Amino acid sequence: MPLDLAAVRAAHARIRPHIRRTPVLTNAALDAAAGGALFFKCENFQETGAFKARGATNAVFSLTAAEAARGVATHSSGNHAAALARAARLRGIPAYIVMPSNSAQTKIRNVEAWGGRITLCAPTQQAREETCARVVAETGAAMIHPFTDERVMAGQGTAVLELLEELPDLDVILCPVGGGGLLAGTAIAAKALRPAIQVIAVEPAAAGDAARSFQAGHIIPLDHAATIADGLRTTVGVPNFAVMQRLVDGVITVSEESIVTAMRQLWDTLKIVVEPSGAVPYAAVLAGKLPLPGQRVGLILTGGNVDLDALPWIRR
């Protein structure tokens, strides 16, 4: 099945019983400060606290009974892990999860709560992939990659599908980019539904591989990602980059300071808990990195899984 709007629609039909249709929040004060109209798609309210429930659920429920019987496996810093564990539990199959040892405590607990079987590994891309390959070899589980899997990408695209159903006249979508699963699904759905829309990727400058790769025309891997936005510490995937080159209009990078300021301002004003990765699109607005006047801008608030004991604006 090609990765297109039809695939995103099929994913939505498949996962709808298992996920939340998340609300879209607006705020007059934030609009006035930005000089545009901002629409926050609240995936922090999604099951497991992040949009990742969409892609993982689509992947798990796309498996044949024979495939599903041996379970699923993945590596993830947390949100995809919890989402896959939950989807597997809903289908009644095991989930084998490889997590870097520096994952946030709240994310590890989240996976455990859904019954995921966790293997910790060193916090490098290579260790994640090797450990996961070993787990797959041992169990026969179906590998569900957190962002290069097409079923995952199609599932992630369902967030913007809902957003554009409610607000068909948006001018811009701001979407965080880490591995590029959400970005690919978003770009495919948004551009098919509304060709004139601008899809802008946003990432931390401290994990700025997507911006560098986009400019260079080929992937320049991240060797080091010292960003607070723990969901965005990965290099963009190969199929994700291909979609990005074809459909994404630009990549903006934001500072660590602006991410923390954005996160705090969203908590203070919208009264919602957003994780650093989720605040990245709003950081681009705050930093004045967009020609916003009068534009209608959709921002995907990707998740809300934060360690409440370690908030970045509080020095201990």
Next chain:
Amino acid sequence: MPLDLAAVRAAHARIRPHIRRTPVLTNAALDAAAGGALFFKCENFQETGAFKARGATNAVFSLTAAEAARGVATHSSGNHAAALARAARLRGIPAYIVMPSNSAQTKIRNVEAWGGRITLCAPTQQAREETCARVVAETGAAMIHPFTDERVMAGQGTAVLELLEELPDLDVILCPVGGGGLLAGTAIAAKALRPAIQVIAVEPAAAGDAARSFQAGHIIPLDHAATIADGLRTTVGVPNFAVMQRLVDGVITVSEESIVTAMRQLWDTLKIVVEPSGAVPYAAVLAGKLPLPGQRVGLILTGGNVDLDALPWIRR
């Protein structure tokens, strides 16, 4: 106009253009832990971050043009103050606000942002009332008491009106009580709409005047209120107590520790920012102070105005 369901309905019609219809959140994990079905009415998403926008807006828009021309005045630890300042600005009249000097910074800033003219006073009930009386004498402003004003009580009752429109079959309403403005409006609306419903007031044991007064049959004033729930540090008002005696089914007190635990759990699970006063009803559930099995329980999350630099679970 008597304070009855019709007054609450009239208030709703009057304020609807100026306030938000707030969402009702649910969560399967919280339901499972509680052994009942919990429905959180999210007044933390209300304009100015608290239900107080309802009562204040009703009072301001109930004034005649001649009354309104001289402005409005009140004393408040914060949420009513911001709500009154906003309502006054919407009507284009001045708001004179007396605030105790120990009010949370975030609440003082909120009032300033809405153009309220602030006079600080000592943090005692007597100082508040005396200072406010002086301001009223000087300006001729209409006094809008934060909880004994009938227009305020009717306005506060609109939250449960919306809740019961969506969920007409609730068994119990859990409502925080400080001065009793929300509680009076809630009890009047809820009991008229659904006589069989239980309306239970919840307050911090450290500001336990309502429970003691309810048991004694007369108001026993609070001489000291060392609770983190800054919105509930007031003694219940005389008309509020009269409504309470007539319509409220019980008063539950909760510990400071349970308030902090409840607040944190709501942040972690619902991904929303709730202030300590707003977490008080859920603290009663957490502490197992209710015979919940199978019940459908509405909880009014009264506000979300928190100083994000001073979270109670973080020792600095």
